[in-house]
Amino acid sequence: MDDDYYSIDSILAENQKIQCTFKVDIPDLGHLDGGHERDIKALSKIQLPLWMTYILIFSDYADFTVPAPFSSRVKNALNAECKSVRLSALVGAGASWYAFGKIVMRLLAQDAARDMGAVLTTAFRERLLEVIDQAQHFAALGHIGGAGQSNDTAAAFREGLDATERELFALAQDSARSTKQWYESTDRGRR
Amino acid sequence: MSSEARQFGDLATQLVQEARRSTLTDTLLKYNDTLVRSIVREQRQLDTLITQTLAQDVTFTGSNPAALLYQTAIQRNKRCLLAYHSHRTDRLRDMYWAVGGALPHLLANTDIRAKLAPHEVDYLREYNASIIEFRSDFTAELDIAASITHPPKDLHVLVRVVRDCGAIQTEVGSIDFRYGQRYMVRRADIEHLIVQGYLQEV
Numbered sequence: 001m002d003d004d005y006y007s008i009d010s011i012l013a014e015n016q017k018i019q020c021t022f023k024v025d026i027p028d029l030g031h032l033d034g035g036h037e038r039d040i041k042a043l044s045k046i047q048l049p050l051w052m053t054y055i056l057i058f059s060d061y062a063d064f065t066v067p068a069p070f071s072s073r074v075k076n077a078l079n080a081e082c083k084s085v086r087l088s089a090l091v092g093a094g095a096s097w098y099a100f101g102k103i104v105m106r107l108l109a110q111d112a113a114r115d116m117g118a119v120l121t122t123a124f125r126e127r128l129l130e131v132i133d134q135a136q137h138f139a140a141l142g143h144i145g146g147a148g149q150s151n152d153t154a155a156a157f158r159e160g161l162d163a164t165e166r167e168l169f170a171l172a173q174d175s176a177r178s179t180k181q182w183y184e185s186t187d188r189g190r191r
Numbered sequence: 192m193s194s195e196a197r198q199f200g201d202l203a204t205q206l207v208q209e210a211r212r213s214t215l216t217d218t219l220l221k222y223n224d225t226l227v228r229s230i231v232r233e234q235r236q237l238d239t240l241i242t243q244t245l246a247q248d249v250t251f252t253g254s255n256p257a258a259l260l261y262q263t264a265i266q267r268n269k270r271c272l273l274a275y276h277s278h279r280t281d282r283l284r285d286m287y288w289a290v291g292g293a294l295p296h297l298l299a300n301t302d303i304r305a306k307l308a309p310h311e312v313d314y315l316r317e318y319n320a321s322i323i324e325f326r327s328d329f330t331a332e333l334d335i336a337a338s339i340t341h342p343p344k345d346l347h348v349l350v351r352v353v354r355d356c357g358a359i360q361t362e363v364g365s366i367d368f369r370y371g372q373r374y375m376v377r378r379a380d381i382e383h384l385i386v387q388g389y390l391q392e393v
Contacts (some may be wrong), residue, residue, distance in 0.1 A: 005270060006277045008214065011207050026256045028244075049200070055263050061256045 009163075013099035014051040016091065050103055057107055066108075070101060075119055082123045083130055086160030093108040096163040098124060129156060131165050132143050135172035199237070199264035202230050203271030210278040213284055222308035227275075230268055237261045237268075283307075283315055291386035292336040294319040334382070348378045348385075349393045356389040 003010055026040040040046065048056075056062040068074075069090035077085050087097040101120045105113045134154060161169060192200055206226050213220045244258045245251065286303070290296050304312075308359060347371060351373050358367045361380040368374070368384075373393065384390045 006274045008210050008274055008278060010205055011271060011274055012204075012211065015204055024256060026260070029257055029260060049198075051200070051267050052260065052263055055259055056256070059256070059259065061259075180258070 009041035009096070009099065015049050015095055016067070016095065016100045016103070017047040017049050018053060018067045018104070019045055019065045020048050020053055020056060021065070022056075022062045024061050026061070054107070064107060067100075067104065069097060070104060070116065074111060078119060078123050082126045083123075083157055085123075086156070087165070088160050091162060094163055098162065098164045127165065128168070131161065131169050132172045134158060135169045136176045138173060199233075199260075200267045200271070202226060202233060203268045205274045206230065207271050210275050213278070213282070219279075219286070219303065219306050221306045222279070222311060223310060230272060234265055234268055237265050241265075250393075268359065279311065280314060283311060284318065287315060287318065288336070289386075291383050291384060292319070292322060293387055296387050334379070336383070342376050346378055347375055348381075349373060349375050350381060350385065350390040351393050352389065353391050354389045356384060359384070 022040055022042055022044055025042050029040050053064060057064055069087075074085065076091065088102070091097045091100055098120055101116060105116050105120075108116060134157070158169075209220060209223060211224075241258050241261045243323065244255065248255050250257075278354070286297060287294065297315070298312065307315075338370060352368045352370050355370050356368045358365045359381065362377050366374060366376065383391055385392060
């Protein structure tokens with residue numbers, strides 16, 4: 001995902017909500033929470049979309065808690081076996097876990113951001129092999145996963161792909177198909 | 192006020208989601224004039240809110256979180272609007288090049304025409320004019336509208352007519368292309384007809 005101003009994916013990724021704790025009173029904006037309070041009181045916790053929180057956090061009007069998809073529980077699960085974590089279940093259908101993480105990184109302090117970046121890239125790198133492997137063999141073998149995995153594990157992994165990985169999966173499948181087509185075609189007799 | 196029922200930027204999100212749906216299904220959706228207008232209206236409301244908030248804040252010290260939040264919402268809406276429109280112009284340009292730069296052919300299609308906003312038609316016309324001006328310098332040597340995915344292998348090509356397209360001037364005189372007939376013609380003469388789907392290579 002790019003950070004381009006006009007990027008549709010980037011805009012949608014910033015719609016993910018994180019929890020903010022306000023440090024100041026803000027009058028007349030209680031409806032941001034969807035609640036019926038008239039004002040935002042200091043120390044109240046509100047779920048806000050990311051795009052709205054940058055300015056609050058950088059202006060020191062609010063603090064935020066690291067969202068659940070990047071909690072230490074998820075980090076431990078990724079450390080244990082990153083292929084068995086269902087990223088799609090963490091961020092909801094059609095959303096990108098990596099894009100979300102990239103944005104949260106911007107809000108974190110330097111050390112925490114570096115750790116988070118490491119978690120994201122390691123997970124991506126280790127999962128990518130399986131993504132491409134399955135995509136290459138998906139059409140050919142039907143529903144059997146790569147590397148001799150059982151049917152269920154492979155299917156569960158496919159369901160757990162986040163939006164970024166899904167896109168790569170589709171691309172790898174296309175590429176495998178075109179390679180096969182090119183390999184089997186011949187230029188002779190076509191002129 | 193209506194913005195109390197919904198969250199700031201919800202309408203803009205709808206608009207951006209429509210752009211994404213258009214990309215995923217690879218179709219041009221109808222220009223959503225109503226939604227664009229509602230967002231512009233939301234922008235005006237937000238602007239009024241900022242003015243009000245700052246007017247009430249008599250002891251303004253350079254920090255007013257409420258005004259800052261309205262401002263952020265305005266910028267967010269603006270970004271969504273711009274992204275939606277740039278997504279559409281991208282698509283329109285792709286369509287323009289897919290038919291080899293034949294704008295009348297594109298606009299004659301009532302299906303497509305119904306999905307365009309008036310200013311998008313203007314945009315296409317002006318884009319077309321710029322391209323024609325650019326091309327005119329070297330039309331004799333190079334046709335930049337020619338397909339690059341399937342480079343031609345011969346000067347002549349055997350074509351089958353799939354739709355009547357009337358008499359066309361070629362190097363061997365005028366040919367009246369009728370449905371179902373086959374011709375051996377010079378590629379440069381009829382390239383645009385293949386791109387637009389009147390003729391098919393055999």
